[in-house]
Amino acid sequence: MHYSFVSQQDPEVFEALEGEERRQAEGLELIPSENYVSRAVxxxxxxxxxxxxxxxxxxxxxxxxxxxxxxxxxxxxxxxxxxxxxxxxxxxxxxxxxxxxxxxxxxxxxxxxxxxxxxxxxxxxxxxxxxxxxxxxxxxxxxxxxxxxxxxxxxxxxxxxxxxxxxxxxxxxxxxxxxxxxxxxxxxxxxxxxxxxxxxxxxxxxxxxxxxxxxxxxxxxxxxxxxxxxxxxxxxxxxxxxxxxxxxxxxxxxxxxxxxxxxxxxxxxxxxxxxxxxxxxHSSFGDYCTAVLRNAKAMAAVFAREGVRMLGGGTDNHLLLLDVYGSFGVGGKEAEEVLDAVGITLNKNTIADDPRPPLDPSGVRLGTPAITTRGMGEVECARVAEIIVEALRARDDRAKKKALRDEVRELAAAFPVPEKFV
Ligand SMILES: Cc1ncc(COP(=O)(O)O)c(C=O)c1O
Missing domain, CATH: 3.40.640.10 (Type I PLP-dependent aspartate aminotransferase-like (Major domain))
Structure with missing residues (x-):
C-alpha cells in the first residue's frame, strides 16, 4: 500500500505506517486473532x-x-x-x-x-x-x-x-x-x-x-x-x-x-x-479454511513429536495453546520475546488453572490464519513449528537465534502478503 499523501503531509505518522507495513511483510504473524485483509477491503x-x-x-x-x-x-x-x-x-x-x-x-x-x-x-x-x-x-x-x-x-x-x-x-x-x-x-x-x-x-x-x-x-x-x-x-x-x-x-x-x-x-x-x-x-474461501485447519494440524504434529505439551492435546481449529513453562522451563512472556526476536509474532497466554500470573503466564497461543493467507502449506507450517521449538531451546544462543531470524525472513519473503483473494 502506498501512502503518498501521508508521506508528504505527515512524515511522523508515515514513519509508523511504513514501519508496520515492513514488520508485517518481514515477520511471520502467528497471533491467531490476526489476519491480512485484501486490498479491496x-x-x-x-x-x-x-x-x-x-x-x-x-x-x-x-x-x-x-x-x-x-x-x-x-x-x-x-x-x-x-x-x-x-x-x-x-x-x-x-x-x-x-x-x-x-x-x-x-x-x-x-x-x-x-x-x-x-x-x-x-x-x-x-x-x-x-x-x-x-x-x-x-x-x-x-x-x-x-x-x-x-x-x-x-x-x-x-x-x-x-x-x-x-x-x-x-x-x-x-x-x-x-x-x-x-x-x-x-x-x-x-x-x-x-x-x-x-x-x-x-x-x-x-x-x-x-x-x-x-x-x-x-x-x-x-x-x-x-x-x-x-x-x-x-x-x-x-x-x-x-x-x-x-x-x-x-x-x-x-x-x-x-x-x-x-x-x-x-x-x-x-x-x-x-x-x-x-x-x-466465494468458493475459494472454503479452500482457505481447509488449509488453515490442515496447517494447524501440521504444526501440532511437530509439537507432539518434540514432546511439547499442548492444551487440549492438539487442535481441531486454527489455534494451538502451548505450555511453554512446562515444556521448556520458560515463561510465556520470555517465550513471546524470544520468538519476536526471531521474527515470529505470537502471544503469551494463560493456560488452564495457571499457577503463574496473567502478565507472565505458562503458555503461548498461536495459530495459522495469517500464514495460510500468505499461501504457506503444511511443509512450511511444520518448519515454523520446528523454528519455534529450536528458538525456545536455544534462547541463550545468539548465533542460533540469528540463523533462525534469517530463515524466518527468507520464508516471509518467499510468501509475500497477498492483495487479492478472489
Ligand atoms: C471470543 C471473543 N469474543 C470477543 C472478542 C472481542 O473482540 P474485539 O477485540 O473486536 O472487541 C474477542 C477478541 O479477541 C474474542 O476472542
Whole structure:
C-alpha cells in the first residue's frame, strides 16, 4: 500500500505506517486473532463512507443523504445472513466486545445470571471478567474443561451448574480453546433451563462460514456474535446474527446497538465488511479454511513429536495453546520475546488453572490464519513449528537465534502478503 499523501503531509505518522507495513511483510504473524485483509477491503475502509453519519437502520435513518449507506449496509446484511444461515444480521457493532455487550443489554436485566467459559480454560474477557462493565451489571458463572489434556468440556457439570444457577443466557465461545464445541449439548442445556443460547464465534467465524466447522445455528442457537476480522478476514468490527425471524428479539438487539450503546455506525467499516463477506462467499474461501485447519494440524504434529505439551492435546481449529513453562522451563512472556526476536509474532497466554500470573503466564497461543493467507502449506507450517521449538531451546544462543531470524525472513519473503483473494 502506498501512502503518498501521508508521506508528504505527515512524515511522523508515515514513519509508523511504513514501519508496520515492513514488520508485517518481514515477520511471520502467528497471533491467531490476526489476519491480512485484501486490498479491496482496505480500499473500502479508506472510502468516502468514513465521512458519513448514518444513525438508525437502512430506510430509517436520522440524517439525510443515505442513498448509498443504505445500499451498502443492505449488501453487508444480506451477505452476512447467507454466510451464516441467519434470519437477521445487525452489522453495526463497532467490534466484538461491543457486540457482546449489546446482546447482554438486549436480553438481560441487571442482576441476571450468564454462564460462560472460564477465562483460564479458554473463555474471553467479555464472558465475565470482573473488570468488565458487564460483570458489574450481571452475574457470571463459569464452566470448564473436564480434562485440559483432552480439552473435553465437562458438559455434565455444566448441566448441573445450569440447573442450580438458572442462567438467562449461556455462551458458547472462546479465545483460547482448541477443540470443537458440542453445540448440541449447549443448546440442550440452555433449553432445559430456559436460557437463550448465544455463540460468540469471534475466533472461528471464517471457519464456520467456510464450512469446515459446525454452525451453531444448525443446533438451534438463538444468537451469534462475532468479530469480522480474525478468520473471517474482514475489517476490525463486530456483528450480531439472529437465527429466526423473531421480531421482538430483533428489535431488542437493534435498540441495544443503537441507541443503547452506540451513536453513528462506521459506514466505511460496514462497506469493508460487505466486501469481505463477498470474498468469504466465494468458493475459494472454503479452500482457505481447509488449509488453515490442515496447517494447524501440521504444526501440532511437530509439537507432539518434540514432546511439547499442548492444551487440549492438539487442535481441531486454527489455534494451538502451548505450555511453554512446562515444556521448556520458560515463561510465556520470555517465550513471546524470544520468538519476536526471531521474527515470529505470537502471544503469551494463560493456560488452564495457571499457577503463574496473567502478565507472565505458562503458555503461548498461536495459530495459522495469517500464514495460510500468505499461501504457506503444511511443509512450511511444520518448519515454523520446528523454528519455534529450536528458538525456545536455544534462547541463550545468539548465533542460533540469528540463523533462525534469517530463515524466518527468507520464508516471509518467499510468501509475500497477498492483495487479492478472489
Ligand atoms: C471470543 C471473543 N469474543 C470477543 C472478542 C472481542 O473482540 P474485539 O477485540 O473486536 O472487541 C474477542 C477478541 O479477541 C474474542 O476472542
Amino acid at each position: 482496505r480500499e473500502a475502509l479508506g472510502s468516502a463512507f468514513t465521512n458519513k453519519y448514518s444513525e438508525g437502520l437502512p430506510g430509517k435513518r436520522y440524517y439525510g443523504g443515505q442513498e448509498f449507506t443504505d445500499q451498502v449496509e443492505e449488501i453487508a446484511r444480506t451477505r452476512a445472513c447467507r454466510l451464516f444461515a441467519a434470519a437477521y444480521a445487525n452489522v453495526q457493532p463497532l467490534s466484538g466486545a461491543p457486540a457482546n455487550l449489546a446482546v447482554y443489554h438486549a436480553v438481560l436485566q441487571p442482576g441476571d445470571t450468564v454462564m460462560g467459559m472460564d477465562l483460564s480454560h479458554g473463555g474471553h474477557l467479555t464472558h465475565g471478567h470482573p473488570l468488565t462493565v458487564a460483570a458489574q451489571l450481571f452475574r457470571f458463572v463459569t464452566y470448564k474443561m473436564k480434562n485440559p489434556e483432552t480439552g473435553e468440556i465437562d458438559y455434565e457439570a455444566m448441566r448441573m451448574a445450569a440447573r442450580r444457577e438458572k442462567p438467562k443466557l449461556i455462551i458458547a465461545g472462546f479465545s483460547a480453546y482448541t477443540r470443537e464445541l458440542d453445540y448440541a449439548a449447549f443448546a440442550d442445556i440452555a433449553r432445559e433451563v430456559g436460557a437463550l443460547a448465544m455463540a460468540d464465534i469471534a475466533h472461528t467465524a471464517g471457519l464456520i462460514a467456510g464450512g469446515v466447522l459446525a454452525n451453531p445455528f444448525s443446533h438451534s442457537f438463538d444468537l451469534i456474535t462475532t468479530t469480522t476480522h480474525k478468520t473471517l478476514r474482514g475489517p476490525r468490527g463486530g456483528m450480531i446474527l439472529v437465527r429466526e425471524e423473531n421480531e421482538e428479539l430483533i428489535t431488542r438487539i437493534n435498540r441495544a446497538v443503537f441507541p443503547g450503546l452506540q451513536g453513528g455506525p462506521h459506514m466505511n467499516v460496514i462497506a469493508a465488511k460487505a466486501v469481505a463477506f463477498g470474498e468469504a462467499l
